[in-house]
Amino acid sequence: MLSETELKVYNELRKRKVATAEELSNVLNLPLSTVSSVVYLLKQKGLAEVDEREIETYELTPEGKERLEKGLPEELLISALQGRPASVQELREKLGNDLEIALMWAKRKKLVEISNGLVRPLVSSYVAEDERKALADPSKGDPDALKVLVSRGLLRKKRVKEITVSLTEEMEVAEPQQVITVLTSDIIKSGAWKNAKIRPFNVEAFPRFFPLGKKHFFREFLERIRDVMRSLGFSEVSGDYVEMELYNFDLLFQPQDHPAREIHDSFTLGLKARSAPGDLLERVRRMHEESWKYRWNQEIALRLMLRSQTTAVTARILATKPEPPVRVFTIGKVFRPDTIDATHLIEFHQLDGLVIEEGYSFRDLLSDLKEIFYRMGVKEVKFKPAYFPFTEPSVEVYGRIEGLGWVEMCGAGMLRDEILRAVDVSTQAGAWGIGLDRLAMFFNHLNDIRLLYSYEVEFLRRARGSLNADDSG
C-alpha cells in the first residue's frame, strides 16, 4: 500500500519512466527532501530503481548575485563613457572601487584603449552575453564563460547528489486508491474518505514532549494553610517586607539590646522610616523604660529592616487599636541572615495568628493551636513552656512527624499586658507564629529546603504536591 505522496510520485514516474528527484520535485510541487525520501520508500517496496551520483554544479557567490543584478564592471564602464573618451579621474567618481576591475576586463575584451590617462571607448554599448547567460543558469552556461566566472569569484563549484529514479517494472499497484494521512474537515465534507483508506499510525510509539501547566506544590501548600485558617474563623491580613524596627521589635517588648536584635540576626537597610505615630512611640518608650530599666532610643525604633517575623504584621494590627473580637492571620515571607544550606535559607515563610476576644484564655489558645495543626495534618502535638519577650505564658508546640519524632513547630502565647496597654486594648489576646517551610518539607518528604524554591524546571515538572490538610480526612 502506498501513501498519498508515494502514490503521487509513483504515478508521475509511470508517465516518465525515468526522472531526477529534482524534476519530480518541480513537477509535483513537493519539497526535494520529501521526494528524495519517497523514492527510497518506493525502492524498498520494489517499485523503483534509484541511482545516486555526485555531480558538479555551480552556484552564485554573493558577489556574483550582485553583479548579475547591477551589471558587470566592464558593462558599467562602457555605459558610463556614453561613447566619449573620459579621464580616469572622472571615471573613478562614477565607478569608485570597481574602476580597476572594469578597466582590466574592458582592455582584455578590447572594449577600450587607454593612453595619457584618457579612456577611449571602442564600442558604444556592451552586454556580456555569455557571462550573463552562465550566471543566470550555470547548468546551461558556456564552459569557457563558466571557467572565467569562477576565476572572477562570481561563481563557485559545488558537488551535489543527483538522484535518478526509474521504474523497475510495471507492477500493479493494488487499486490506485487514495490514502488519507490527515483526516481533514474538507475530506469529511466532500465525502472523499469513502473511496480512500486512512493510513494507520504507529500508535505504540512514545509521543514528543508536551509541557504541562501545573501548580507549584509549595504554593499549593500555602494555599491549603490559608483554607485551614479561614475554616477556623480567621480573616486574612498582610504587611510589607520593608518594616521599621518599631513594629518588628519595639512594640513586641523586645529590649533594644536584646541579642535577637543584633546586626547579624536581621537584614538592615541603612535607612530611616519616614514617620511613625507620636503617641505610639511615646507609649512604647514608657513600656520599655518602666519594664526594662534603660534609656529607649527612638532612632533605633525608626530604622528600616526586612521584617524578620510576620509578628510585625500582628504588631501593625495591634497598633490600630482594633475592636474585639479579632481573629486574623497572615502568611508571608520573612528574612534573616544565615548560612544557606539544606536546612537554612535567608528568606522563608511564617504564619502568624492573633486572637483578641473577651475571655480568651491560655487554654483557648492551646485549643486553637491544636486544631490548626490537626487540620494541617499534624494529628499529635505537645506543649512545652517557653520564653518569648512579648507573650506570657509562652508555649512551644511540638508536633509528631512520621519518621522524625517530635519536631518544634510553633511559638505562641498570651500577649503581655504591657503591650496591650501600649496599644490601648483591654481584652485578652493570644498570638503565635509558625514556620511553614519546614512543615512543607516534612509533608513533601524533602530533605533540602532549597527545593521549595527550585530554579530547575525539570524538578518542578516532576514534583508532585503531597499534602495535606484535607487528604488524611
Place this chain on the structure above:
Amino acid sequence: MPTIVVNKWDLLSSLKVSEGELEDLLFNLKSETKEVDPDHLEIEINNDRPDLLHPFGIKRAVDGLLERALGEPKYEVVESGYTLRVHQVPSRPYALAAVVYDVKLSGERLNELIQFQEKLHVTVGRKRTKVAIGLHDLSKVTSKVIEYKEVPLSTKFVPLNQKEEMTVSDVLERTDQGRAYGRISVRDGKSPAIIEDNGSILSVPPIINAEKTRLEEGTKDLFVDVTGTSFEAVSFTLDLIVATLAEGGSRIGLVKVEGLSGVARSPVLRRYNVRAETEYVNRRLGTSFSEDEMVRLLRMARMEATASKGIIEVTVPPYRADVLAQSDVAEEIAQVYGYRRLEPSKQRFRRPGSFLPITSLTRALRDLSVGAGFLEIYTFAFIRKEYLWGDFVTVANPVTEEYTAIRNSLMPSALLFLSRNQNARMPVKVFEVNDVVVKDETTDTGYRNVPRAIYAIMDYQVSYEQLQAPLHAILEDLGLRPVYKETSAEPLIEGRAAQIYSGDKVIGVIGEVRPEFLEKFDLRFPVVLAEIYLDSLLTASRGNSSS
C-alpha cells in the same frame, strides 16, 4: 539559646531521678536535653532562666517540682570583713563584690563554675558589655580592702594563663581576650580595674583576671566581683551567683561597699513583691485554681507566696528576675502545674473567616494560568542587585552577593529562572504570582509590597502573539477588556512591546526580550514575557474577587 554541658551521673544522683524523669522535668522548665557523650548531657536553657545555667540551680528548681522543698531556700549569710571601695569609673560605673565560703572546687565543680560564669557573660552580661564577673581564690587575696577604679594602660600585672608581667595595653593588643573585649570599657587611655589596696591588680574588667588569684581544684573560698553599666544587672548577677553556690552548701559572705549611693553591703540579695489577682490568673489561663492551690504551685516554683481576699503576694527571690507582672505569675503557676495537664478547651463552632481580595484573585489567576499550559514557579524575593533596573531596596548587610536586593519586578526572576533551564526540554512556559517591593512616598517606610504575575515562554523561537493569545484569554476570563498600546520599556524589543490597558489603567506589559538582556542573563534562547500588575487588576476587575 544558651546551652550548658553537665555530668549526667552527678546530676542524676544529686536529683535522685531517672534519665527519663530528668528529661520530662527539664521539658517543663523550658529546657531540652541532648546526650553529648555517655557521661555528659547538653541542656538548652531559655534566656529568661539564667538560674538554670548551673546544676545547683536545676536542682533547686527540680526539688520544687517534685515537692521535696517548697518556697525560697534559706541560705546562710555571714559578715566577711572585706570592703569594696568604688571610685568614679565613667565607662563602667557599677561594681559589687561578695565572698563565698566552702565552695569545694573539686572535680567537675570547677568546670561547672567557669561554665556558669561564661554563660552569664553571654546572656545577662550581653557579651560582657553590660555585666562582667571576676572569680578569685580568696586565700590568694592579700588585702581586706579592695578598690574599683581606673588605671592607666601602662599598669603592669600578670594576666591569667600568662607567665610574664604585661601592661594593660599589651593585654589589649596581644591576647585573645584583649582583642575580643578590650574595646568595651577602655576610655581616654584608662581601664577599669579591681585592685588590692597594696596596688596589685586582681582583674581588669571586663577583659581578664590576674594570674595571682587563679581558681584551682581545691580552692575553698571565693572572692567574686561583678562590674557593669546597669546597677540592676550587676546586682542581680551577683545575687544569682552567690545564691546558686549557696544551694550547693556554701555560705555567703557580705562585703562592705563604699562609694555607691544606696548600697552599704553586697550581695544585695534583693527580693521584691509582685501582686496578682487570683481572678486574673484564672481568667488568663482558663483555669479555676483556688488561692491555696496557687500559693502551693508558686512555692513549688521556689518562691514565697501568700494569699488573701483574692490577691496573691509573691516574693521574688534573689535568683529570679523574670517575674515582673501578674502575667508572669500566671505563667509560673501554669508551668509548675504542667502544660500537659492544662486541657485545651473545646473548640467552638465558628463561621468561616475571609481571604484578602488579592488571595482570591491570585487563586483565580493561577487556575487560569495552569489551564493555559503554564507551569507555576516560586522564586526568591532576594536577587543580585545587578539584575535589577529602576528603584529597588538593597540590604546593608547581605550574606552573599547573590542576594543583595529585593526585587522590584518579577521579570529578572523569570529571566534568571529561564537562564538556568536552557538544557531543559523546550518549550519552557512558566508563570509566577508573587510580591515585589517598590518605592512609595505615601507609606510610612517609603516602600510597599505590590503583587505581580509574570508569564514567560522560552523556545528555539518564540513570538509576541504566542504569549499574547493565552494572556488575552486569561484577562478576558477575569472580566477585563484588555487593549494593547505600543510602548518602549526595559527589557523589551522596540516595536515588539506593549502596555496592557484596562480602560485608562495600565495593568501590565508584554513583549519580546531584547538580545542585550538575554545576554546579560546568559540566555541563548529567545524569550517572550509579560508582567501583570495585580493591584491594578484588583481595582479594574469587578465581581471576580469574591470567594
